[in-house]
Amino acid sequence: MAPTPSGNSRTRVHVVSDVHGNARDLARSGEGADALICLGDLVLFLDYADHTRGIFPDLFGEENADQLVELRTARRFEEARELGARLWSAVGGDRAALIEKAVRKQYAEMFAAFPTPTYATYGNVDMPTLWSEYAGPGTTVLDGERIEIGGWTFGFVGGGLRTPMRTPYEIGDEEYAAKIEALGEVDVLCTHIPPEVPELVYDTVARRFERGSRALLDAIRRTRPRYSLFGHVHQPLVRRMRIGATECVNVGHFAGSGKPWALEW
Secondary structure, eight states: OEEOTTSOEEOEEEEEOOOTTOHHHHTTTTTTOSEEEEOSOOOOSOOSSOTTSSHHHHHHOHHHHHHHHHHHHTTOHHHHHHHHHHHHHHHOSOHHHHHHHHHHHHHHHHHHHOOSSEEEOOOTTSOHHHHHHHOOTTEEEOSSEEEEETTEEEEEEOSEEOOTTOOSSEEOHHHHHHHHHHHOSOSEEEESSOBSOHHHHEETTTTEEOOOBHHHHHHHHHHOOSEEEEOOOSSBSOSEEEETTEEEEEOOOHHHHOOOEEEEO
16 A cells, blocks of 8 residues: 555555456556456457467467457357367367366466465456466465455456356356355455346447346346446447446456556545
8 A cells, every 4th residue: 555645645556457368568567556457358369350379260260369359259159169179179188188288278378477465366268177286375366255455355266257258257146145245245246257138248349249147237236336347348339337336347357458457445
C-alpha cells in the first residue's frame, strides 16, 4: 500500500483475464500495484485473431486453424469436432499427453511471469490439476474462496459453465452456483465468466453469446458487492455496466490489450 500526499495509505490492485500466452506483458502487469489478480485462461489453444498462434496451429497448421475458426464462428460445433477428430487421428499418439505437454510448456512461462503477490483463479480453457506444480510461493490460487486485500474482501470462482465447445474446465450450473453461494458477502466478486446479462455475454467478433452465470447475477443483486470483475468474453457489447449498487467490469482480453485494469481504494 502506497502512502497518499495526505499520509493515508491506499491500495492499488491490477486485474487481468484471458492472458492466452501473453507472458511478455504479464511480466509487467504488476508494476505500480500492491497485487495482481488474474482471472484465468492462461492457455492459448487457438488465437482467433492470429491463426498462427496456439497449440492447435502448432500441431495442425494455419490452414486447419482457419477452418476450425470458421466452423466454430458459424456454430457448426459438430463439424468442428469431426475436423478435430480427423486431424488427431492422422497425428496418432496419445492426444491427452500431447495437449498436456503443450500446456505445461505454456504454464512454465506464464507462472514464471506472475509478479508477487498474485491471486489467481482458473479460466475455462485452463487445466486446474496442473496449477499446483507451477504456482510459486508468491501466487495464491483461489476457487470458491475469499481473501482480504487492503481491508476489502475478494471472493474468487474460476472456470466456466458447460458448452458445446467442451473446454477443459467447464462445470455444471449447480456446482458453480454452490461456489458462488459459499463466498457470501464480499466487496469484490472475481470470476472468469460474467453474470448472465446479454450486453456482457455477447462477443461482437465471434458473433455469439457466451455462457454467463445466472447464479452470479443473482448474487450480485442479493449481496450488492462494490465490484464484479470478470473476463471470458473478449469483445463484449459493453465492457462495464452497473447492476444496482455493483459496478460490473470486463477486465479482459489481456492477450490483445496487454494492459491490466486498475482498482484503487
